[in-house]
Amino acid sequence: GAVVSQHPSRVICKSGTSVKIECRSLDFQATTMFWYRQFPKKSLMLMATSNEGSKATYEQGVEKDKFLINHASLTLSTLTVTSAHPEDSSFYICSAREELAGGPRDNEQFFGPGTRLTVL
Amino acid sequence: RKEVEQDPGPFNVPEGATVAFNCTYSNSASQSFFWYRQDCRKEPKLLMSVYSSGNEDGRFTAQLNRASQYISLLIRDSKLSDSATYLCVVNLHTGGFKTIFGAGTRLFVKA
Numbered sequence: 250g251a252v253v254s255q256h257p258s259r260v261i262c263k264s265g266t267s268v269k270i271e272c273r274s275l276d277f278q279a280t281t282m283f284w285y286r287q288f289p290k291k292s293l294m295l296m297a298t299s300n301e302g303s304k305a306t307y308e309q310g311v312e313k314d315k316f317l318i319n320h321a322s323l324t325l326s327t328l329t330v331t332s333a334h335p336e337d338s339s340f341y342i343c344s345a346r347e348e349l350a351g352g353p354r355d356n357e358q359f360f361g362p363g364t365r366l367t368v369l
Numbered sequence: 370r371k372e373v374e375q376d377p378g379p380f381n382v383p384e385g386a387t388v389a390f391n392c393t394y395s396n397s398a399s400q401s402f403f404w405y406r407q408d409c410r411k412e413p414k415l416l417m418s419v420y421s422s423g424n425e426d427g428r429f430t431a432q433l434n435r436a437s438q439y440i441s442l443l444i445r446d447s448k449l450s451d452s453a454t455y456l457c458v459v460n461l462h463t464g465g466f467k468t469i470f471g472a473g474t475r476l477f478v479k480a
Contacts, residue, residue, distance in 0.1 A: 283468065292456070292472040293413065342412050346466070358468060360412040 251277045253345050255361035262333055263369055269329045270364045272343030278323035279345035283358065284316075287340040299326040299343075333368045340365050370395055372469045375457050379475035386447045390474050392440040392457030399469075402433055404442045405456040407473065413456055416442075447478045 252275040262268055272282055280301050285293040297318055298306040305318035317329040330337055344358040375392045382388050394402075402419040417424065419431040419440050430443040440457055457471035 281466070285470075293470045295468065298467075340410070344468075360414070363410075363412045365410070 251275075251345070251347050251359045253343065253359045253361040255343055255364050257364060258362060259365045259367075261367045261369065264334050265332055267329055267331045268333055268366060269327055270341055270343075270366075272326045272328070272345070272361050274324045274345045274347075274359070277345075277347045279326075279347065280323065282320060282326040282343055282345045284318065284326075284328050285342045285344065287342060287363075293342065296328075301326075330366065333366070335368045338366055338368045371472075372396055373457055373459050373471040375455075375471040376474045378473075379477055381477045381479065382447055384447055384449060384478055384480055386478075387443065387445045388447055388476060389444075390442040390455050390457070390476075392442075392471055394438050394440070394457075394459045394469070396459070396461055396463075396469075397438065398461050398463045399438070399459045400462045401460040402440050403458040403460075404429075404431055404440075405458050405470075407454045407456055409454075413458075413470075416455070444476075447476075449478050449480060452476055452478045 254273045256271045282299040284296045286296050287293045295308050296311045299318045299320040301320045301323050307313045315331055320326040340363050342363040343361045346358050373394050404416040405413040406416045407413040417426050417431050419433045421433050423432045428445045432441045454473040454475050456473045459469045461467045
């Protein structure tokens with residue numbers, strides 16, 4: 250299957266700092282990538298849909314000015330958590346769908362390994 | 370009502386047991402369905418897609434009932450390595466594409 254990488258895998262930062270997380274599709278082009286957040290023992294919650302070359306679409310309740318998303322190329326999306334606070338500590342996971350010439354392959358999403366953010 | 374609901378779990382079963390997970394979804398615009406497996410502190414990985422005709426992959430069998438908006442996963446001859454959280458996943462195609470995850474059901478298989 251296709252491979253999605255995330256960097257960093259783990260980050261610990263002080264409250265008030267900003268943290269950037271990268272999501273890359275390594276062997277396919279992804280017009281659309283997704284950012285999820287997962288709190289302990291909870292389900293993955295979609296935060297936003299990242300669209301290459303245009304603004305991200307945020308889910309209700311997710312602050313777009315706090316979670317900045319940039320999708321500058323077909324293989325890279327970044328999520329920046331600005332002015333992070335302890336309540337932002339979570340597991341952040343990106344995913345991508347491989348979209349082929351004939352249209353999106355409505356198959357699995359390929360997930361990155363996740364980034365565990367701890368804000369002190 | 371949650372868009373995707375699963376058995377709360379956890380399920381504690383002995384090796385060799387058969388275990389069934391259930392899932393219901395509320396949005397009739399749901400188009401495609403999957404079971405994912407998630408190990409502790411890891412990303413979800415696709416286990417299998419779910420089709421109306423039912424599909425089987427080794428010890429795993431998935432079923433979809435569109436009329437009842439119900440999805441199931443059956444695991445036969447459970448192995449210790451099957452211990453994980455199983456996520457019911459639904460894709461919506463309503464003008465755009467959106468994936469909804471169930472909360473997951475935790476499975477513990479014991480020797």
